[in-house]
Amino acid sequence: MNSEIFSKLHIDVARNSTDDFNLFHDSKKWGRINRNPFAGPIVMGFQLESLVEGKVADFRRKLGEERLIAEHGLHFSNYQFTFANAVKPGQHVAVEIKQSQFKLEPEPVLSNRIAVKADGGLALMGFKKETARPLVTGKPDLLGIGEMRIQPDRCFLPNGYFLKRKFMMNSNAKNFLCGSLRDQSEYIDEIQDVVGFPELFPCALLSSxxxxxxxxxxxxxxxxxxxxxxxxxxxxRRLLAELRSNDALHILIKPAANCAEHDFGDLRATPLDYECYGLFRADNALLFSAEISLVPLETILQAMAASA
Structure with missing residues (x-):
């Protein structure tokens, strides 16, 4: 199994392309984090998942599975990953993709189990599935909100969602691909008049x-x-194919119902689950849906101490 190596520069390129200012990824500020166990910057979660996206795409092409996806109208790309450990610059990162499983009943689905290891230790595990309907089925209630482009950036909407507006840029997408150890020319090649965005680039803007x-x-x-x-x-993927440089992407995030009372800002915060959506076009078309889970570092440190 071939391995890849991320450098600090790869992390900087990826985080700058998505405006991610998390201290965990900052080569100068990581030391400010209280009880940081990682002793340096770590690879971004979406950056690691983007590497997986590229590996799975290569896997699908080699097996001719793109035709199977088209024949059964599997327009939705689904990722579900659990983070087991951080990946650091200089580690050997290997992506293990299990044999594809295709089922027609109850609905057609093409799936692969995936494990990502860093220096032999498990860092990420989960699956990638192609389906005719999204597996993350949430939908934001936009009644009375109107077009997103008329709402102020970084505001709280009447329906409780926080709105962050980002603009899709070819240059940022290319840098994100490079930071994820991927070939940017597969998606954007001005000479060949090829312009497209990888699946996880718009989603990676969730961190920002x-x-x-x-x-x-x-x-x-x-x-x-x-x-x-x-x-x-x-x-x-049908809406993803419509995205072009300078298109506005409206990101909506809101804590799950049982998390709202201790949203970000509470130093006693316990694990948090967020429902997240990416919308674009005047009709607020739903490009992606996501459920993002976070936990205070202190909780992880306590678990590590208990298992030691």
């Missing part, structure tokens, strides 16, 4: 939105850092 929301709540990123525990994401 979550961080911006935390700033609104005056969250202390040094005293109470939060880390991802899991991502569940469904992307509509």
């Amino acid at each position: 939105a979550l961080l911006e929301k935390a700033l609104k709540w005056q969250h202390d990123f040094e005293r109470n850092p939060m880390v991802y525990t899991s991502h569940k994401i469904s992307i509509d």
